[in-house]
Each structure stands twice: as structure tokens, then as C-alpha cells.
Amino acid sequence: xxxxxxxxxxxxxxxxxxxxxxxxxxxxxxxxxxxxxxxxxxxxxxxxxxxxxxxxxxxxxxxxxxxxxxxxxxxxxxxxxxxxxxxxxxxxxxxxxxxxxxxxxxxxxxxxxxxxxxxxxxxxxxxxxxxxxxxxxxxxxxxxxxxxxxxxxxxxxxxxxxxxxxxxxxxxxxxxxxxxxxxxxxxxxxxxxxxxxxxxxxxxxxxxxxxxxxxxxxxxxxxxxxxxxxxxxxxxxxxxxxxxxxxx
Amino acid sequence: xxxxxxxxxxxxxxxxxxxxxxxxxxxxxxxxxxxxxxxxxxxxxxxxxxxxxxxxxxxxxxxxxxxxxxxxxxxxxxxxxxxxxxxxxxxxxxxxxxxxxxxxxxxxxxxxxxxxxxxxxxxxxxxxxxxxxxxxxxxxxxxxxxxxxxxxxxxxxxxxxxxxxxxxxxxxxxxxxxxxxxxxxxxxxxxxxxxxxxxxxxxxxxxxxxxxxxxxxxxxxxxxxxxxxxxxxxxxxxxxxxxxxxxx
DNA sequence: AACGCCGAGTGGTCCGACCACTGTGCAGCA
DNA sequence: TGCTGCACAGTGGTCGGACCACTCGGCGTT
Numbered sequence: 001x002x003x004x005x006x007x008x009x010x011x012x013x014x015x016x017x018x019x020x021x022x023x024x025x026x027x028x029x030x031x032x033x034x035x036x037x038x039x040x041x042x043x044x045x046x047x048x049x050x051x052x053x054x055x056x057x058x059x060x061x062x063x064x065x066x067x068x069x070x071x072x073x074x075x076x077x078x079x080x081x082x083x084x085x086x087x088x089x090x091x092x093x094x095x096x097x098x099x100x101x102x103x104x105x106x107x108x109x110x111x112x113x114x115x116x117x118x119x120x121x122x123x124x125x126x127x128x129x130x131x132x133x134x135x136x137x138x139x140x141x142x143x144x145x146x147x148x149x150x151x152x153x154x155x156x157x158x159x160x161x162x163x164x165x166x167x168x169x170x171x172x173x174x175x176x177x178x179x180x181x182x183x184x185x186x187x188x189x190x191x192x193x194x195x196x197x198x199x200x201x202x203x204x205x206x207x208x209x210x211x212x213x214x215x216x217x218x219x220x221x222x223x224x225x226x227x228x229x230x231x232x233x234x235x236x237x238x239x240x241x242x243x244x245x246x247x248x
Numbered sequence: 249x250x251x252x253x254x255x256x257x258x259x260x261x262x263x264x265x266x267x268x269x270x271x272x273x274x275x276x277x278x279x280x281x282x283x284x285x286x287x288x289x290x291x292x293x294x295x296x297x298x299x300x301x302x303x304x305x306x307x308x309x310x311x312x313x314x315x316x317x318x319x320x321x322x323x324x325x326x327x328x329x330x331x332x333x334x335x336x337x338x339x340x341x342x343x344x345x346x347x348x349x350x351x352x353x354x355x356x357x358x359x360x361x362x363x364x365x366x367x368x369x370x371x372x373x374x375x376x377x378x379x380x381x382x383x384x385x386x387x388x389x390x391x392x393x394x395x396x397x398x399x400x401x402x403x404x405x406x407x408x409x410x411x412x413x414x415x416x417x418x419x420x421x422x423x424x425x426x427x428x429x430x431x432x433x434x435x436x437x438x439x440x441x442x443x444x445x446x447x448x449x450x451x452x453x454x455x456x457x458x459x460x461x462x463x464x465x466x467x468x469x470x471x472x473x474x475x476x477x478x479x480x481x482x483x484x485x486x487x488x489x490x491x492x493x494x495x496x
Numbered sequence: 497a498a499c500g501c502c503g504a505g506t507g508g509t510c511c512g513a514c515c516a517c518t519g520t521g522c523a524g525c526a
Numbered sequence: 527t528g529c530t531g532c533a534c535a536g537t538g539g540t541c542g543g544a545c546c547a548c549t550c551g552g553c554g555t556t
Binding site for chain 3: 527528529530531534536540541543544545546547549551552555556
């Protein structure tokens with residue numbers, strides 16, 4: 001008997017709930033039966049149902065509203081790739097280099113597409129973000145500098161019109177990663193270079209020039225990558241802390 | 249109390265466990281205190297601790313061994329991106345096109361790098377896999393055809409030597425996705441084209457020609473992408489995004 | 497008609513008990 | 527002496543019930 005595999009109850013429950021979604025018994029945005037009902041229906045304890053729900057919530061498939069019920073998400077890529085962020089939170093430093101290398105593959109391509117697809121309004125908003133970013137940095141107060149840098153790149157990628165791409169890119173460029181890359185290394189003159197990169201990227205977008213967009217984006221990521229590589233050895237391996245309070 | 253935000257206990261526990269890892273109290277591969285100990289230490293119930301552990305397990309940070317204890321994983325990218333696969337399991341069909349578009353960005357780049365880095369042994373194993381794939385398809389038995397197709401591409405990407413890239417690519421090319429793309433559409437003559445693509449890619453790798461590798465890989469993914477696009481309409485819209493983003 | 501209160505129902509948390517599995521050390525055997 | 531095998535203690539896995547915190551809709555007041 002090869003048989004004899006004991007599937008954990010919680011795991012089995014996960015499959016059953018996924019099945020409910022696959023078969024269409026509950027569709028996206030729709031409400032699931034109550035924990036107590038599911039418990040009775042599957043013949044398992046409520047605690048096990050809760051663990052299953054926790055798993056699917058972490059995976060971005062379900063969404064729990066206290067006092068209101070459990071709902072299936074829209075199942076859009078940004079829902080399902082939400083958990084992606086841990087990568088840049090707990091990974092050892094050398095992995096950050098790998099992450100940047102992956103960004104060097106997708107961000108230029110995305111920027112090139114954005115050059116062809118971005119609307120005037122998109123470009124204006126990207127420009128505004130860049131203005132604010134430079135204002136902040138000029139005022140020598142590195143407050144949310146990273147947040148706007150992030151916003152700049154994300155908005156560009158979003159212009160490519162591919163939600164999956166946007167979500168993957170978001171996972172590879174979390175605030176935590178940015179923080180870890182620049183931790184304790186403000187200025188050093190590289191900020192000016194980065195701003196220049198940003199301006200060139202924006203120009204390429206305004207020119208509707210995909211090739212220029214690709215090239216400038218590549219150069220930008222490459223600059224960060226090289227900077228990080230040269231500064232990694234001096235700090236040694238570490239796992240960053242992360243008291244990240246969720247916003248929206 | 250200025251405090252007004254009520255953080256769920258389980259969520260807080262997740263942060264506390266992550267902190268234990270961040271501070272180095274427990275390192276990769278090491279064992280965590282028992283659920284009961286953590287329960288006492290954090291002043292929360294064992295059930296809540298379990299939910300927190302479930303979350304971190306889903307994220308690939310922890311690993312549970314029944315009867316032996318809870319361990320921190322190696323925190324390698326393939327651990328942390330394991331959950332990635334759900335994307336291609338529950339996503340609506342249109343998302344599959346987006347996924348392929350992302351693959352079109354990273355797979356050619358990865359193949360180009362592989363052309364420069366693959367060892368002789370790598371190339372031989374890739375070649376063998378291709379032989380088996382063609383054997384299977386020629387025998388008109390589409391059994392594990394998909395598995396070998398997957399293996400072929402994954403092995404190439406692995407040659408790029410970037411674990412993060414490998415993990416991301418794996419998430420974007422799961423068996424489930426392959427299955428969904430080709431479901432019920434064996435042959436149709438496209439199989440021959442795909443094999444030809446594969447051979448060309450392998451030739452480029454053997455020639456150590458990154459540009460050729462990039463071009464052939466792009467052509468290959470593009471072929472799949474176009475095929476899928478032309479076959480998606482025939483099945484009609486499945487779970488497409490809906491305009492009902494209203495709150496109750 | 498508009499506002500505000502309240503209660504039923506939902507998820508959130510806790511407790512204590514028992515089951516299933518693992519690893520280890522001791523006892524028994526060869 | 528050396529190995530085998532079993533029992534035990536400790537761990538995660540599951541269960542049931544109880545109570546708390548929150549949401550929401552309906553009912554009453556104004």
C-alpha cells in the first residue's frame with residue numbers, strides 16, 4: 001500500500017475551498033459561507049477552517065472582513081501577488097542583487113511599452129511625482145524620498161497596461177527593499193545621478209521613443225545595481241527589521 | 249492612550265516572529281521555540297500562534313515538521329516565492345496572456361545569459377530533455393509532454409545563475425498554466441513549430457551566442473502568446489474583471 | 497424623513513483537552 | 527560488546543465550546 005498519506009485537515013480544507021471557487025460555487029467578490037457553516041459542511045473544527053482561510057488570505061485569494069464575513073477577492077494579479085513582498089523583507093543581502101538583476105530585465109521592457117502607451121495625463125502625473133521627489137531631496141530632508149522614487153517607477157510600469165507585470169514589479173521593488181538598499185547612505189552624490197536618470201527616462205517617454213526609454217531605464221537600474229554591489233561588502237549580511245504598518 | 253488602531257493578535261504575532269528572525273535570535277535552518285512556549289512568551293493563545301505560523305509557512309519563511317518542531321527555512325528565493333503558483337491556478341484566462349507577456353521579457357534575457365554561462369553538462373542535459381520531449385510527442389502520447397517542455401525552459405533559466413530569477417520564472421510557468429494553455433488543443437501542427445523553436449534555442453546556446461539566444465527565445469514565447477490569443481476568444485470570456493467595484 | 501440606537505450574526509481570541517507523529521534513550525537480545 | 531526494538535516524553539494537529547469585538551440592518555425616536 002503506497003496509500004497511507006495523511007493529508008492535514010487544514011490543507012484538505014484549503015483544497016475544498018479552492019474547489020468551491022473553481023467550480024464557480026462562489027465567484028470573485030462574492031461572500032463565502034460563515035466559518036461555522038464551512039466547519040459543519042466539511043466536518044472539521046472551526047479552528048481548522050480558520051487556518052485554511054488564513055492560508056488563502058495570505059495567498060490573496062480570500063479577504064476577511066471582521067463582523068461581515070469572508071469574501072473571495074477579485075482574483076486580480078495584484079491580489080494574488082501581494083505576498084510577494086516578503087522576498088525583499090527577509091532575504092539576505094546577496095539576494096537583493098539578484099532582485100535588481102531581474103528588475104533590469106523587466107523594467108526597461110516595461111518602460112519601452114509605456115513610451116508607446118502612456119497618455120498625456122499619465123506623463124503629467126509622472127512628471128509631477130518627479131518634481132516632488134526632487135523637491136524633497138533638495139530640501140535635504142530624505143523623508144519620503146524613497147516613496148516617491150517608488151511611485152515614479154511604479155507609475156511608469158503601470159502604463160504598460162499589464163496588471164501582472166505591475167504586480168511582479170511591485171514585489172521586486174518594495175519600500176523595504178529601497179530602504180535596505182539606501183540605508184544609511186544618503187546623498188554621496190549619487191542622488192544627483194539618479195535624478196538625471198529619471199529626467200532622461202521621462203524625456204524618452206515624452207518623445208514616445210521606446211528604444212530610448214529602454215536604454216535609459218536599463219542605465220538607471222544598472223547604476224543602482226553597481227552601487228549596491230560596491231556597498232554590500234562593507235555592511236555584511238543582515239536581516240533587516242520591518243515594523244511596517246499597513247496603510248490602505 | 250493615543251493608541252486607536254487595533255492590530256489583530258495573529259498579525260502582531262507574525263511581526264514578532266519575523267522580528268525574532270530579523271534580530272538573528274533564530275537564524276535560517278534553525279528551530280523556533282515550541283508553539284506553547286511562543287504562546288506564553290507573547291501572551292497570546294496557542295491558536296493565534298498557530299495562525300501566525302501558518303501565515304509565515306505560506307509565505308515560505310517557516311517550515312513545520314510534525315512532532316519535531318517549527319523551523320526557519322533557508323530563506324532562499326525559491327522558498328519565498330513558492331506560493332507564487334496560485335497566480336496561474338486561479339487567475340482568469342486573460343491574465344494568462346499577461347503572464348506570457350512577462351515571460352517574454354525575462355525568458356529571452358535569461359536565455360541570453362545562459363548562452364554565456366551554461367556548462368557543457370548543462371547543455372547536454374538540456375539536449376537530452378529535448379530529445380525525450382520530442383520522443384514523447386512523436387509517439388502521439390501527450391502524457392508528460394508539458395512536464396518536459398517546462399523542464400527544458402526551467403533548466404535554461406536556471407543556467408543564468410540567478411535563483412530569484414529562476415523562482416520568478418517558475419511561478420510564471422507552472423504546470424497548471426501549461427495545462428490551461430494547451431488544454432484540449434493537442435497538435436494542430438503547432439507542436440512541430442515549437443520543437444523547431446526549441447532546437448534553434450539550443451543551437452544558439454551551443455554557439456554561445458547571446459543575441460541569437462535572445463531572439464530565438466523571444467520568437468518562441470511570442471509564438472505561444474499569439475496562439476493563445478487566437479484561441480482565447482473561441483472559449484469566450486470566463487472570469488473577466490467586472491465593473492462592479494461598488495461598496496455595499 | 498432623517499437620525500440614532502440596538503441586537504443578531506459574523507469573525508477574533510482564548511482555553512483545555514486529546515490525537516498523531518518524532519526522536520531519543522533505555523532495556524532486552526544476540 | 528554491540529545492535530535491535532520498544533516505550534516515553536515532547537512536539538505539532540485537531541477538536542469543541544466559550545466569550546469578545548465588530549458590522550450591519552431594522553426599529554424606534556425625533
